[in-house]
Amino acid sequence: MTAVATPPTESRLSTAPRLNLIGGQWVDGLGSTVRRLVNPADSTQLLASVREASAAQVDEACAAAHKAYLTWRAVPAPDRARVLFKFRELLEANYLDLARSVVRENGKLLCEAKGSVRRGIDVVEFACGIPSQLMGQVLPDVSRDVDSYVLREPLGVVVGIPPFNFPAMIPLWMMPIAVACGNAFLLKPAEKAPLTATRLVELFAEAGLPSGLVGVLQGGKEVSERLIVHSHVQAISFVGSSAVAESVYRTAAQHGKRVQALGGAKNHLVVMPDADLQRSMQALIGSCFGCAGQRCLAGSVVVAVGNREQQDAVVNGFVNAARELVPGDGLDESATLCPVLSLEQRQRIHDCIDRGVKEGAKLLLDGRGLVVPSRPHGAFVGPTVFDHTTPDMFIGREEVFGPVVSILRAKDLDEAIALTNRSRYGNSASLFTRSGAAAREFRARIQAGMLGLNLGVPAPMANFSFGGWKGSFFGDLNAHGPDAVAFYTRKKVVTERWFGAEAPKDGWV
Ligand code: NAD
Numbered sequence: 001m002t003a004v005a006t007p008p009t010e011s012r013l014s015t016a017p018r019l020n021l022i023g024g025q026w027v028d029g030l031g032s033t034v035r036r037l038v039n040p041a042d043s044t045q046l047l048a049s050v051r052e053a054s055a056a057q058v059d060e061a062c063a064a065a066h067k068a069y070l071t072w073r074a075v076p077a078p079d080r081a082r083v084l085f086k087f088r089e090l091l092e093a094n095y096l097d098l099a100r101s102v103v104r105e106n107g108k109l110l111c112e113a114k115g116s117v118r119r120g121i122d123v124v125e126f127a128c129g130i131p132s133q134l135m136g137q138v139l140p141d142v143s144r145d146v147d148s149y150v151l152r153e154p155l156g157v158v159v160g161i162p163p164f165n166f167p168a169m170i171p172l173w174m175m176p177i178a179v180a181c182g183n184a185f186l187l188k189p190a191e192k193a194p195l196t197a198t199r200l201v202e203l204f205a206e207a208g209l210p211s212g213l214v215g216v217l218q219g220g221k222e223v224s225e226r227l228i229v230h231s232h233v234q235a236i237s238f239v240g241s242s243a244v245a246e247s248v249y250r251t252a253a254q255h256g257k258r259v260q261a262l263g264g265a266k267n268h269l270v271v272m273p274d275a276d277l278q279r280s281m282q283a284l285i286g287s288c289f290g291c292a293g294q295r296c297l298a299g300s301v302v303v304a305v306g307n308r309e310q311q312d313a314v315v316n317g318f319v320n321a322a323r324e325l326v327p328g329d330g331l332d333e334s335a336t337l338c339p340v341l342s343l344e345q346r347q348r349i350h351d352c353i354d355r356g357v358k359e360g361a362k363l364l365l366d367g368r369g370l371v372v373p374s375r376p377h378g379a380f381v382g383p384t385v386f387d388h389t390t391p392d393m394f395i396g397r398e399e400v401f402g403p404v405v406s407i408l409r410a411k412d413l414d415e416a417i418a419l420t421n422r423s424r425y426g427n428s429a430s431l432f433t434r435s436g437a438a439a440r441e442f443r444a445r446i447q448a449g450m451l452g453l454n455l456g457v458p459a460p461m462a463n464f465s466f467g468g469w470k471g472s473f474f475g476d477l478n479a480h481g482p483d484a485v486a487f488y489t490r491k492k493v494v495t496e497r498w499f500g501a502e503a504p505k506d507g508w509v
Helices: 055-072 077-093 095-106 110-128 169-180 195-206 221-229 242-254 277-293 308-323 343-359 413-421 436-445 481-487
Strands: 020-022 025-027 034-039 042-051 138-143 146-154 157-161 184-187 214-216 233-239 258-262 267-271 299-305 362-365 384-387 404-410 428-432 450-453 489-497
Touching: 020 055, 020 195, 034 095, 055 157, 055 184, 055 214, 055 221, 077 095, 077 110, 077 169, 077 195, 095 110, 095 195, 110 169, 157 169, 157 221, 169 184, 169 195, 169 233, 169 481, 195 214, 221 233, 221 242, 233 242, 242 258, 267 277, 267 413, 277 299, 277 308, 277 404, 277 428, 299 308, 299 413, 308 362, 308 384, 308 404, 343 362, 343 404, 404 413, 413 436, 428 436, 436 450, 481 489
Parallel strands: 157 184, 157 233, 184 214, 233 258, 267 299, 267 428, 299 404, 384 404, 428 450
Antiparallel strands: 020 025, 020 214, 034 042, 138 146, 146 489, 362 384
């Protein structure tokens, strides 16, 4: 195996011009679009200008990946796993740099960024166990002298298209398992935050992959679309907004590709009157305002259950705790609320808040116009809370993807479940209660793929699979865990006969 060349620049996390990995070489993009990336905490600080890959470069990367796959698929699974172990070592050695890179291009608090890189490493560790994961099923003697067994084989070239909000973690949901299963992998990083993901591929290549087996193609919609329909590409792992997820799912399926497309969310946090409010508040605030609300498991609707007084206790406690958040640069250890991705995202979120006001929801806490004196050019939005929203209002219905929360009020659990299930999304939902009976009912009736009980961010660990229901997911097999192994492989059932000696009348000794 030949390791691929590394990019020839010093500061690859921020300013490297050669950000496309094609056929084992780091090259400049040759497309027509150039994107300027700035620090979310300080929009005057340019991180990089990234030129996207051209159509010819996409084709070249696909051909190289296909060629590399033909040899990689024959590498024994334990040897493939050894490369994953090496990759894990490199990730650990670069852990802090990667987390800082996430802060710089995405804005997260350093603790949040570290957590996200750790979650990604967890998936690499899962992929290190690929020999066990790939073990098939066998039934000897399905008939006389006949045995049957199932083999799992790789697909070929697979493509990963992640969103901007987890620049390390989501590429790591995809790439390690795809490659461990014997596939080639092409990453099209999110054009709004592509630098950390590119660095991950660089480290993976350094771990000892054959040249061309992994690649990076910078770009947005056009590059994605060319990859999705490319004849060498067998499968697409997509994570992003629901509208795009659905369109990627349809296009990919029409072209006969395997596809998993994870979409957006509107997650409900239901707080029962018997909840331990004091201890639950941290989970509620963390869920709604952690990562500035820019995550698919972020709480976005708080459902306060009970009589008027009980509902008010939840609402007042929540608003008071939200007021305590300290916005700041993700590298500033005293900050507890990070900026959103960009000034464009800030404007989009402001527009959503304006819309909530126009719809008649009661704005209890307004995050518009927030300026952080030490970071006057940062894309900050303060915690925002609307009371008396309804599931029909835009603000109560649609994903805002920012630190904006709508309160719904319900008289009992039955009404709270009905309100939650009206959402067209079904990524996650959480219940806060001391009642086992309420928890069981919630678990049975709620229409969402990931549930939390007294937990605000019910993210499944790497050895479980991750995915929502309804408008939050398009496909059959979820991300990471056992579903990912199934997604990145196809089954072959072998039925074989070896003519043997006849068994003695009394059976073998
Ligand atoms: P997005 O949909 O704008 O972009 C996601 C990716 O798709 C990017 O790489 C982008 O370049 C590409 N893309 C854009 N338009 C495309 C098109 N027409 N065809 C093919 N590819 C296209 O999402 P975003 O703004 O980067 O990320 C935020 C969204 O991601 C939110 O909706 C959030 O809920 C969702 N998200 C979901 C999960 C999950 O697990 N369900 C996880 C993280 C984020």
